[in-house]
Amino acid sequence: MDFVMTNVWSNWSGWVKSWPVALLEPVSEEELAAIVKDGVAPVRVAGSGHSFTPLVESQGTIISLKNMSGVIDHNDEAKTARIKAGTTIRDLGPLLLDRGMGLANQGDIDRQSLAGAVGTGTHGTGGELGSLSAGVESFRLVTASGEVVNANREENINIFNAGRVSMGSLGIMSEITMKLKPAYVLEETGGRMPVDEVLARVDELREAHRHFEFFWFPYSREAIVKFLSETEAEARPRRRRPDDDKAETRDEKIFRVACEASRYLPFLRGRLQNFLTSASGRYSLAADAPGRARWSHDAFPSDRNNRFNEMEYAVPAERGPDCIREVAAYMRTCGINFLFPLEYRYVAADDIWLSPFYERDSVTISVHQYHRQPYRELFEGVENIFRRYQGRPHWGKLHTAKASELKGLYPRWDDFLKVRSDIDPTGKFLNPYLKELFGVD
Numbered sequence: 001m002d003f004v005m006t007n008v009w010s011n012w013s014g015w016v017k018s019w020p021v022a023l024l025e026p027v028s029e030e031e032l033a034a035i036v037k038d039g040v041a042p043v044r045v046a047g048s049g050h051s052f053t054p055l056v057e058s059q060g061t062i063i064s065l066k067n068m069s070g071v072i073d074h075n076d077e078a079k080t081a082r083i084k085a086g087t088t089i090r091d092l093g094p095l096l097l098d099r100g101m102g103l104a105n106q107g108d109i110d111r112q113s114l115a116g117a118v119g120t121g122t123h124g125t126g127g128e129l130g131s132l133s134a135g136v137e138s139f140r141l142v143t144a145s146g147e148v149v150n151a152n153r154e155e156n157i158n159i160f161n162a163g164r165v166s167m168g169s170l171g172i173m174s175e176i177t178m179k180l181k182p183a184y185v186l187e188e189t190g191g192r193m194p195v196d197e198v199l200a201r202v203d204e205l206r207e208a209h210r211h212f213e214f215f216w217f218p219y220s221r222e223a224i225v226k227f228l229s230e231t232e233a234e235a236r237p238r239r240r241r242p243d244d245d246k247a248e249t250r251d252e253k254i255f256r257v258a259c260e261a262s263r264y265l266p267f268l269r270g271r272l273q274n275f276l277t278s279a280s281g282r283y284s285l286a287a288d289a290p291g292r293a294r295w296s297h298d299a300f301p302s303d304r305n306n307r308f309n310e311m312e313y314a315v316p317a318e319r320g321p322d323c324i325r326e327v328a329a330y331m332r333t334c335g336i337n338f339l340f341p342l343e344y345r346y347v348a349a350d351d352i353w354l355s356p357f358y359e360r361d362s363v364t365i366s367v368h369q370y371h372r373q374p375y376r377e378l379f380e381g382v383e384n385i386f387r388r389y390q391g392r393p394h395w396g397k398l399h400t401a402k403a404s405e406l407k408g409l410y411p412r413w414d415d416f417l418k419v420r421s422d423i424d425p426t427g428k429f430l431n432p433y434l435k436e437l438f439g440v441d
């Protein structure tokens, strides 16, 4: 086991910092179980720290599974693989491709650990496609007593239904079995389209492409659409930047300079947003120019080195266009300075008790604020709109929803809390943030 000498833990955006008594990096399930059994509470497990909310914060024990990474085995016929929970999605892609398989969908970035992404319902976009949590077939969970349980659709079913999205509050997953697809290549196309046209044709666009999303700078009359579709074309390699590469690309530099300009000269924000939109080529539905073809794990992620804070809510899919129109109108008129675009994606319904997509096909709408600018007032105003659309918050992104409100949004809320208190009666895995979120002492 590795002991980390500097006992400071920080999340990606830098807004959450923690000084635990112990920051530990076990190398095996046995070591993990021993740490959990004897660790000073609250015992929290960190993935890659890409959640904006203080889910991992602890003055007791923080555990990282970065040494528990890799594919244990796979089943070619069933198209599944047993994966160590600390494996990052980035490392996972090539390991699965070697076995002729790929994840069915991924989010915007691939820095997250698999268990961290699963723990908050992390998703990409696709009308027919669920979140990463919905792709879980089975998991092994280290519980508060140090015991290890298997959970799947046949064994410990309630733990399976509660545990797939549980933010490390039931225990610590040591391995996860994922349902996969035969390896596939995706072709990316897209560009600028008038917002009114996009919003009028969202159903058609969603059905025509395996993955459809768009970004909208609220001051612009155009959105930037992005499509990924399966193709038989040969995949071209993608050179990924190393994790610790801080060097800016040209586009990142332009965007950062625009953020700084907008910060000091807020009256320029409309013009800057129009400029950033126009930097994308125009997309025409008539255009059939071939896009970039890449293996799926190379096609999904973007590099995001400009830091920001983010809020995201999932609203019923059919209400997505009205909701985003209202959000954009509010942002244009509220007088608060911002530069980042809104992001609009689709996620299919699932059966996971605390999933934002529980029994509901959804559209997710994300609002971002540059990390050097205050976000609270802007996010609060937008959150009031999401509430009117029965929005459910992304657990890893900023929101102010509390237990009393969440109970009304999640039909299986009480069932989840019962499983949680049965499996961890002393609340070993609960930090103050989770206690407040769940409304428990």
Ligand SMILES: Cc1cc2nc3c(=O)[nH]c(=O)nc-3n(C[C@H](O)[C@H](O)[C@H](O)COP(=O)(O)OP(=O)(O)OC[C@H]3O[C@@H](n4cnc5c(N)ncnc54)[C@H](O)[C@@H]3O)c2cc1C
Residues within 6 Å of the ligand: 012, 013, 044, 045, 046, 047, 048, 049, 050, 051, 052, 055, 056, 065, 085, 086, 106, 107, 108, 109, 111, 112, 113, 114, 115, 116, 117, 118, 119, 120, 121, 122, 123, 124, 166, 167, 168, 169, 171, 172, 173, 174, 304, 394, 395, 396, 397
């Ligand atoms: C730049 C950026 C881009 C993003 N893009 C997307 C996106 O496209 N789609 C999307 O949905 N979200 C997105 N997110 C949010 C992100 O995917 C989630 O917050 C995700 O949970 C982060 O994963 P992580 O590995 O960093 O986990 P952490 O943030 O470290 O942890 C998340 C939760 O998982 C728990 N956890 C971690 N490991 C385990 C384990 N072994 N067992 C049990 N619980 C565990 C933690 O305790 C915590 O509660 C983005 C975030 C950032 C910063």
